[in-house]
Amino acid sequence: MGNHEATSLRQASAGTAKKLGARLFSFLIISDTHVNHEEAGSSSPWPSNKLANRRSRHVFAKARQMDPAFIVHLGDMVHPVPDQEIYGDAAQAFFELSAVVECPLHLTPGNHDVGDKPVSWMPAGVVTEATVQKYRETFGRDFYAFRHDGCLFIILNASLVNSGLPLERDQQSWLEATLAAGGADRVFMFIHYPLYVSDPKEPGGYDNIDEPGRSWLLDLIAKHAPEAVFSGHVHNFWYDVYGSTEMYVVPAISFVRQDYSEFYKIEPGPENGRDDAAKLGFVVVDVHEYGHVAKIERSYGALLESGEDVAAEARLDPIHTKTNGLERIGVDLRHPWSEVVEIAPSGGVDEFGRKFARNDYPVLALWEMGVRTLRVPLQDLAAPNTRRRMELLTAIGHRFIVYLYNLPTAAEQGMLASFHHLVAACEIIMPWPLPSDALARLVRFRQDVGVPVFLSKLRPRCNGANGSHRFSHAISHGFVLDEAAELASLLSLSPGLADGFVFRVGREASVAAWVARLQDWAATCGTQAVLSVRLASDNPAENANDDSANANRVAEAVFGTFAADRITIVLDAFTDIDRGYFARTGLVDRRYNPRAAGAVTKNLHAHFATRTASGRTVHPVRQADGGIIFAHTGADGLELLVLPSKHHATVREIALEESVLPEAGTGRCINLRKGTVREFDWTVMSRGGAVKMRLREEIVESDPMLLCFENDEMKLLMGGNDERDSLAR
Numbered sequence: 069m070g071n072h073e074a075t076s077l078r079q080a081s082a083g084t085a086k087k088l089g090a091r092l093f094s095f096l097i098i099s100d101t102h103v104n105h106e107e108a109g110s111s112s113p114w115p116s117n118k119l120a121n122r123r124s125r126h127v128f129a130k131a132r133q134m135d136p137a138f139i140v141h142l143g144d145m146v147h148p149v150p151d152q153e154i155y156g157d158a159a160q161a162f163f164e165l166s167a168v169v170e171c172p173l174h175l176t177p178g179n180h181d182v183g184d185k186p187v188s189w190m191p192a193g194v195v196t197e198a199t200v201q202k203y204r205e206t207f208g209r210d211f212y213a214f215r216h217d218g219c220l221f222i223i224l225n226a227s228l229v230n231s232g233l234p235l236e237r238d239q240q241s242w243l244e245a246t247l248a249a250g251g252a253d254r255v256f257m258f259i260h261y262p263l264y265v266s267d268p269k270e271p272g273g274y275d276n277i278d279e280p281g282r283s284w285l286l287d288l289i290a291k292h293a294p295e296a297v298f299s300g301h302v303h304n305f306w307y308d309v310y311g312s313t314e315m316y317v318v319p320a321i322s323f324v325r326q327d328y329s330e331f332y333k334i335e336p337g338p339e340n341g342r343d344d345a346a347k348l349g350f351v352v353v354d355v356h357e358y359g360h361v362a363k364i365e366r367s368y369g370a371l372l373e374s375g376e377d378v379a380a381e382a383r384l385d386p387i388h389t390k391t392n393g394l395e396r397i398g399v400d401l402r403h404p405w406s407e408v409v410e411i412a413p414s415g416g417v418d419e420f421g422r423k424f425a426r427n428d429y430p431v432l433a434l435w436e437m438g439v440r441t442l443r444v445p446l447q448d449l450a451a452p453n454t455r456r457r458m459e460l461l462t463a464i465g466h467r468f469i470v471y472l473y474n475l476p477t478a479a480e481q482g483m484l485a486s487f488h489h490l491v492a493a494c495e496i497i498m499p500w501p502l503p504s505d506a507l508a509r510l511v512r513f514r515q516d517v518g519v520p521v522f523l524s525k526l527r528p529r530c531n532g533a534n535g536s537h538r539f540s541h542a543i544s545h546g547f548v549l550d551e552a553a554e555l556a557s558l559l560s561l562s563p564g565l566a567d568g569f570v571f572r573v574g575r576e577a578s579v580a581a582w583v584a585r586l587q588d589w590a591a592t593c594g595t596q597a598v599l600s601v602r603l604a605s606d607n608p609a610e611n612a613n614d615d616s617a618n619a620n621r622v623a624e625a626v627f628g629t630f631a632a633d634r635i636t637i638v639l640d641a642f643t644d645i646d647r648g649y650f651a652r653t654g655l656v657d658r659r660y661n662p663r664a665a666g667a668v669t670k671n672l673h674a675h676f677a678t679r680t681a682s683g684r685t686v687h688p689v690r691q692a693d694g695g696i697i698f699a700h701t702g703a704d705g706l707e708l709l710v711l712p713s714k715h716h717a718t719v720r721e722i723a724l725e726e727s728v729l730p731e732a733g734t735g736r737c738i739n740l741r742k743g744t745v746r747e748f749d750w751t752v753m754s755r756g757g758a759v760k761m762r763l764r765e766e767i768v769e770s771d772p773m774l775l776c777f778e779n780d781e782m783k784l785l786m787g788g789n790d791e792r793d794s795l796a797r
Contacts, residue, residue: 077467077493077636078520088391089357093217096131097351099142099300100320103162105154110147116343119371120322124165126372127321127350131169133380137216138171142300143178143260149192150183150199159206177203177210177225178260186231195227200235211239213246220253226261229281247292255294262299262317265306266426274417275302289313296360304328306428309460316362319349330411331427334658345369346661361388364432382745384674387438390464394676397626398441399642405430406457429660437666438673440465443638446472449487458490467492474498475509484517493520495570497545500525511564522598524570542608546572546600552589559593568596575602575612580698583628583635584686590634599637601625604650612652619664620711623740623772626672627709631684631700664741668772671743675774679704693718706777716770722761733777741771
């Protein structure tokens with residue numbers, strides 16, 4: 069043992085995270101507010117449309133608190149169309165609602181603001197010179213550019229494209245000249261209609277720009293390579309890359325386009341999906357030296373009444389996958405994550421044909437949590453469409469663990485070799501004990517393919533043993549801790565066999581205990597480990613749908629792994645499994661809206677993005693009133709993870725082992741479900757033997773929480789004697 073030093077999972081080709089450099093400034097993107105002419109009325113028949121003004125008021129109040137450099141509105145400022153008498157009243161309401169923001173507000177014309185694109189089947193009025201003039205008199209310029217800090221921002225009038233109006237040619241000439249004269253400027257473009265939703269070659273319809281205008285714009289994008297293009301209109305999220313340009317379709321503030329509820333193999337959200345409020349929100353764009361990060365800020369359809377304001381609240385700043393340096397927290401993508409779905413015509417828009425669209429909400433959820441490492445089957449690498457998505461995600465920092473059963477065939481080995489740049493590690497599940505020729509073949513495969521190899525064990529089932537009448541057709545794989553010594557011997561005999569091993573911790577076992585033991589074992593053997601963290605019961609008929617319990621389990625796993633540099637955990641599973649076998653809740657539900665476990669993952673990633681992982685000491689588990697506590701000490705001070713066992717956990721007094729402490733200090737309490745942060749004060753009550761600290765006020769939380777003691781003078785030397793005073797009471 070100890071003579072074999074395996075490599076870790078290979079980093080994505082973009083490096084630890086995309087090399088963006090320092091953040092220069094931030095701006096907001098708001099889209100599709102659909103403000104009505106009156107506070108609680110609408111010309112639309114859906115109840116959710118009547119909430120648009122109050123939802124907009126809330127978002128503009130939040131925007132004022134965030135103090136961005138500027139805001140870009142992507143269109144459909146108002147719901148009434150230009151030929152309705154109430155159009156002017158709605159515009160006035162929009163200006164009143166948006167007047168609270170103190171930064172510049174740049175407006176992009178939407179089809180509700182300036183008229184629909186010119187097609188014969190469009191039920192509303194199409195764009196005309198008169199509607200453009202009305203827009204200009206009401207909102208201002210309909211295509212223009214502005215600069216900020218070395219960047220050029222271009223606003224386009226999407227409805228003019230393919231219109232045949234003289235104004236169309238004016239916009240074309242202006243855009244071509246503006247891009248040609250852009251010089252060294254970094255360029256961002258904004259347009260209401262997406263050029264396309266999922267595929268540049270998709271048919272024209274209500275949700276995109278038709279030909280020939282689409283090809284004209286795409287050719288300009290290919291030639292001038294703007295950094296990003298942002299679109300609205302579809303009230304849902306999509307992401308793609310065209311050439312080197314990142315293409316975004318962003319959510320709405322007001323309501324969701326409910327025809328895309330076809331994405332989800334579950335009943336639609338409220339109002340047939342139109343009021344699936346978790347999908348409402350805006351975009352925070354951080355512009356860095358060498359790129360940008362677009363983060364979706366969910367508003368959840370929050371309402372703000374006239375005369376009210378949004379309470380100021382300290383919160384963690386979410387970390388996007390692009391900028392997250394922590395790559396050892398992964399998820400198992402059991403469900404399709406880049407699925408193209410047929411959207412059935414239902415009598416609304418796009419009535420005369422089928423349309424196909426890719427569900428990108430899994431990607432949105434992963435980015436919002438900051439998750440980088442993704443476990444997928446080999447079929448995902450083999451399928452061209454999914455492989456292209458792997459290419460795009462690898463370029464921004466994702467890593468893929470590709471798994472298969474048994475030694476790969478010649479064709480599979482060739483595919484892995486051809487696309488090795490997309491594979492951070494290859495997980496091979498093998499029958500055990502290994503066949504006689506397997507050792508040599510594994511060594512050759514690892515050498516020939518050039519990707520890290522992690523071995524997992526197919527576990528036999530002892531069905532019917534000891535006279536039992538129970539039988540289960542359920543597969544189990546992954547090593548257990550009791551087999552670690554056997555693996556160490558195997559590594560000594562065949563040092564080139566594998567880069568690491570895959571272990572599986574059952575739902576009832578402590579993840580923190582497994583992580584600590586695996587870290588010590590891997591360090592001794594000079595190897596790495598992947599730990600599959602089961603959220604499911606070992607009983608395939610039992611539903612593990614306790615959302616709070618799963619949130620606790622995920623918090624324990626992520627917190628423990630941060631201090632273990634030889635362990636990668638894979639949370640199983642990412643999405644709810646609500647049918648079939650081993651039903652359990654995941655990090656997101658079947659509509660890909662965040663669950664408590666997903667929120668905990670997001671907020672722990674956000675917290676750890678500012679912390680130092682090296683040199684941390686993990687301390688034994690202690691009991692709190694109504695919960696349990698895990699502890700780290702390190703360069704950042706002391707951190708306590710408090711997990712409520714039932715309704716809530718309470719912390720007031722904290723007993724530490726022999727330590728050197730200042731007399732008092734200030735700490736932070738982070739609610740890991742909400743991301744809220746509040747400060748607390750503590751003082752030393754007694755010294756000698758153990759040291760007791762007391763919080764000025766009792767902290768009670770029903771969600772997992774993190775207590776951070778960050779005083780610069782603090783030098784903690786906590787011991788491991790469980791028989792002393794409990795850590796919190």
